[in-house]
Structure formats: C-alpha cells, structure tokens
Amino acid sequence: MKRTEAVTLTNMCMIKNKNKILVLNRTDPVWPGLTFPGGHVESHEAFHDSVIREIKEETGLEIEDPRLVGVKQFFDHNDDRYLVFFYVATKFTGTLKASDEGDLTWMTREEIKKAKLAYNFDHDLPIFFDEKLSEHILDGDRDQTY
Template identity: 35%
Template sequence: MKNTTLCYIEQDGKYLMLLRNKKKADINKNKWIGIGGKFEEGESPEECLLREVKEETGLILEEYRLRGIITFSSEGWGTEYMYLYTASAFSGTLQECAEGELHWIPRKEVIDLNLWEGDKLFLRLLAEDSPMFSMVLRYRGEELIESRTKIYSSMP
C-alpha cells in the first residue's frame, strides 16, 4: 500500500502539468499528470506535498488546499491512497524536472491531454470547485473499470 500526493498548481488560468517521458520504467509513461510523489517515512501529506513540489519544480508552495483523497487499485499495482491538492500561490523559479517535461497548460485544455481516465473524473470535480471528496478508482491495466465518488458538504 502506497501513500502519495498530487498537486495541480494554478497560475493565470493554467495548470502546471508534467509529461512523464524521461523515466524508462514508469507506470505513467507518456501520460500528463500533476506534481507529486510518494511519502517518505514519517511524512505527513503536507510535508510530502511541499517536498515533492520543491524537488520536481523548484517552486515553494505558499497557498494550497486539500481537495480530495483518491483510492487507486489495480491487479499487480496494489492499492494507493493519493491526497489531491490544488495550489494558488508559490514562489521560486521553475526548474527542469528529472521525471519529464513541465508545461503550463490552460485549464480547459488539460482534459484533452493523454490522461488516465480516472484523472479526468477528479479534474472535472476540481473545475466545478467541488467540496472535499473521496474517490475510488479501480483499473484493469490501463482500463478504468470502476469509479465511485463521495462528495462531502463538510469535512467528515
């Protein structure tokens, strides 16, 4: 079981997206994703978020918000719990990423990129400014075979 974070950093109506095209053995090969990664031992979700964003982009988040918790499962992958964030303020200078190419993409165009099907579901919730949500995404290989969403009117 893995714990991860993913963040969509926003500026001027665009999201900072990562095209994962540099690693050889990469489950996200040639997919577009937000910024994030795996927890290190003892890290909180926020600590992981801040570290991963700094490592992958050189940016320091100043304003960010937890938007949802996603449970991924698939045969051969195991289970992953992902804490999904958006960020609206940051400092620092964007740097090159060892995992792929970073690009600012207009929010309305992100949905047309080569994304995981489940990512399209939670990106729509972000676009609608949905309250906090939890989502279960089950895959068979790259095929999304089940999705369930619970939207919270207040924190559980």
C-alpha cells in the same frame, strides 16, 4: 477482522497561476502522459510537508499553503491500497525547472481537457475543479467519484 493493511501514500498538486495550471508530461512508462506533479510520502512525513517537498523536487517551485481538496484510492498489482492526496496551491515562489519526471508546461483548463492525459487522469480532474467532490475510487470495474 484485520484493521490494518499495506498502503502506499502519495500526493499530487494542481498549481494555479491566474488562468494557467502547471502540468507534468510524465515520461514514466508505467503511467505516462499529462498529470499534475507530486510523489510519495516518506516515512513519518506529514502529508502537507510531503507535497511541498515533492513539488520543490519536481518543479523547482516552493508552494505555500497547499489546500487538501480530495483523495484517490485504488489497489495496486499486489491488491494493496494506494492513496493519492490531491492538493491545490495558488501561491508559490522560485523558478520553474523540469526534473527527470518529465517536462513542465502551463496550460489552461480547456487545453488540459483536450490533451493526452495519463491513464484515468480525466476521472481525477473533477475532484480538483468541483468543490462538491472529494473522492475518486478505482476498484476492479468500479470507477466512482463522490
């Protein structure tokens, strides 16, 4: 049995400021809609460092002490595994500045639930809000949260 496989590593971070949460309205035609900012992990980069870098690139904010809260996994069009490490940050500095990824907005949790979200992002949200959950998997017809 093969013990290695091709994997894409990414991250996403929910940035909280009191009762507001930063959302990104993605313009990417592959996965448009509201989500949290994040991006790819570079070769030999620590997951922690990657989320700090990606948030700075996409929002202009420098987050401190991001906390890993869960992971999402699915399989891409080549049937390769795709992992998204979910983080939460409540401390940050800097000035908010949108990037080519899309516009940024502060919203309440209730506003987010009513908004047009990126495909299947509504299934990711429980991982960010429920400490008892830590994993979301999509595989064919399987769409489960643990």
